[in-house]
Amino acid sequence: MDEGMLLLRLARIGALEHYITLTTREFGEELGMSQQAASLYLKTLESRDLIERTKTRSGSRMRITPKGLELLQGLYEELRSILGVRRSVDVIGIVYTGLGEGGYYLSQKGYREQIKEIFGMDPFPGTLNIRLSRPDLPLLDLLRRGPGILIKGFISGDRTFGPCLCYSCEIEGEKGVIMVPRRTLHNDTVEVVSDRKLREVLLLDDGDEVHMRVNYPEVAEDEGTVSEDHGP
Template sequence: MKLYGEVTSGLGKAAFFLSQDFYVDNFIKKCGFKPYPGTLNVIISEEHLDQINEVKNSCENIIKPEEGFGAVKYIDATLNDKVNGAIVFPAKTEHTENYLEFIAEKKLRDELNLKDGDIVSLEF
């Protein structure tokens, strides 16, 4: 599945969670990379919500939390046909359903010169 969406600023909370050793260690083990401590937030069209929810609900890739933290589901994904990473679905989130959070090894806003409002593709 390939979707297009708009880059938007997040809440700034992902950096804390992606700095926790158990999340980092699990992403290294399961995805093959150490994630940059932050996510690229992409707003997708609401017409794709049923498809996204189906993917999220059927996803069996999960990082179980330590006490006080939430579980995270993830699927391998590619941004703009060139950056490998993963879309994460945190069990605890303040984002609405049409926000997708993409993680990768590098800070993508700098690496790809992205700013709010830019259109990107996500394939998974």
């Protein structure tokens, strides 16, 4: 089994966004091979700096490294060239209540005006917080890296507001915009912007499962550079 497929298996069980703890026996079962073979594969990935691994009493604590992610992205681009560019991807997530940060950021003129100009909507002053299901977590990192539509960062008063990438989406039949900050503490979350309060329109409560279709723009935007990222 080649390195790309091994990394893909690890990414599927969460090692792209988080550290995971796994025994060689469990990894062998995941791959359908012996514990000894799985151990050898992990040593190979570690020696080539494709995973970071620390042995613990309960197994190996590991995560895919930036070099490993680069390899996965190369495979992704190769598949896109073979299979054709995907125009959208379907994801599943769970609704939860955030800290109200979305409303604060959408109250900033710098964000609101760009959303109006690009997506033709006057955003409701609040976002719908969606925690992605585990199998869809690798997608979130790809969304952070593009090809999204750039909402540029700006300075307001004495504060710098960072850029984010956006994608149009449909969530349970309602149109919206997914905002993906370039840097965030919430590594499993997307925020959905709409011109309506989606919780009320879709009768959603915390813990409800929702299905979204995320649309890729036809032309990737130039992301530019921003010296500081403090939000949204």
